[in-house]
Amino acid sequence: MSASDSLPDADSPQSGPGLPAEEYVEQAHLFRTLGERMRQHMAVQELLISIKEEILSTTRLPMAMDFLAAELKLRGAFSTAMAKMPHYFTAFQTYVVAEAEADRGKFDLAVALKILEREAAYRASGTATPQGVFIFQFECLCRNRLGYDKGLEAVALDPLFDDDWRQWILTVRRQVGIIDFADLIYVRSERYIRDRLRQGLPPENEGKPALFGDREGRIAWANRRKEPLLLFAALHRQLGYPAVPRQEPIDQTPEIIPALLRRVERLETRLRLVEEEQTHGAIDLTKFYGPPKENE
DSSP states (O other), rough: OOHHHHOTTSSSSTTTSSSHHHHHHHHHHHHHHHHHHHHHTHHHHHHHHHHHHHHHHTHHHHHHHHHHHHHHHSSSSSSSHHHHHTTTOOHHHHHHHHHHHHHOOOOOHHHHHHHHHHHHHHHHHOOOOEEEEEEHHHHHHHTTOOOOHHHHHHHOTTSSSSSHHHHHHHHHHBBBTTTHHHHHHHBBBHHHHHHHTTTTTTOTTTSSOOBBOHHHHHHHHHTTOHHHHHHHHHHHHOOOOOOOOOOOOOHHHHHHHHHHHHHHHHHHHHHHHHHHHHSSSSOGGGGGGOOOOOOO
16 A cells, blocks of 8 residues: 555545644654654664554554655655655655755754644644744744755645745745845735825735734834844744744763863872872882783
8 A cells, every 4th residue: 555545635635724633633742752762762663663553543644654664664764755645744844854864964853853743733733824834934944044945845835825825935935035034024914004004005015915914014023124033032922833943952961070080080190199209209100010920
């Protein structure tokens, strides 16, 4: 049975703007548990097999995990398997995992799994909106330097976005870095339309629907010409959009303490030798001799 046979197809009720909430709940559990148990230095293939027993059998995720495990065994990566299941895993999910598995990059798979977990939990909450999902995905690209060209192309393929959203996302893809990101949000918000009408001016993008609400537009206007991360933080605080997980610094304490102890021991040995030389005028080297060898 192929992946297309076991998972929702384009005409299935499971596809469309998104999967059922229970699918996202189980996805969040998979990504969270996989990330936690990977710290125990267990093989990902074995983890997929064991975690599968915890997943609800009424969802399609167990069948997807079988395909992931098989692809991991065959190719050593599971982003290629996700790419073959576009009706279950979004293009953004596939892109994030592919970037984490790439040898050329420094993007950690542990961070990628946290991103997928948080996005799935947000979609499962029932409060996910196209605005919130887009801001979350764009911030992931920004914070982790995953590349706007291919990244935004993957974002635009999300079934949650309609044609108006896709056209705008591809416009952002062309203009990001040239036009301030806060301005890109503001001119497609209800706040911009109201400001122009209050000034007696027609909107410059007349005929194009507003993709963001009044509050998003106000926050974007307040953060123009500022660091984009400040805009993201304000959206998190004001609108409850999910925050992007960050890579935790590596705790080097277990490695530093033994090294410091060895250096302290060497310093103590040197001080004893100096004290002995000052007291007796010479250093007794016989203590450093090994046991005498027996004559053959």
